[in-house]
Amino acid sequence: MMCLASAGIAVDAAGRGRGQGAKVGAGRTVWDGVYTEEQAARGRNQYLQACASCHAADLRGDSTAPSLIEESFSFQWGDATVGELLERIRTLMPSDRPNSLSGQAYRDVVSFILQSNKFPPGQKELDAEPDALRQILIVVTRPEPKPRS
Secondary structure, X not given: XXXXXXXXXXXXXXXXXXXXXXXOOOOEEHHHOOOOHHHHHHHHHHHHHHOHXXXXXXXXXXXXXXXXXXXXXXXXHOOOEHHHHHHHHHHHOOOOOOOOOOHHHHHHHHHHHHHHOOOOOOOOOOOOOHHHHOOEEOOXXXXXXXXXX
C-alpha cells in the first residue's frame, strides 16, 4: 500500500483535509461498535497480504509509509468519517493497484484498522452503503454516555 500521508490524505493546520466532508451531527461514532470481530479478523488477513509490505505487520509504518495506529491515525483521521477513510483507501491503495480489492475486502481492512486503534467491535459488520459509512464519525476519545431521560 502507498503511504497515506504522501497521498495527500492528512492536511490540516488550515489546509483542512481530514474530516473535511464529515457530518457535524453524525449520529454514530466508531465507539458504537460498527464492525464485528470476525470482520476485523478477515481484515487482518487481507491487510497482511495487501498492506503490510508498506505499513508493516504491526501497522506502525516505516520511513515511507505512515503508521495507521495511535497518534498518527488520530491526527490523520480524527473527526473524519469511516466513509472518508474507506474511500481514500479504496481509491489510493494498494499504491501499485488502487481499487483492486473487493468492496468487502476494503471494509474488512478498515475494520482491522479500527480494531487496531482499540475501537470496540459490535454485532453488525460495517455497512456496504457509502452513505451509512459517511454517518460514522471517527472520534479519538470515547464520548461521555448520554444521560437517560
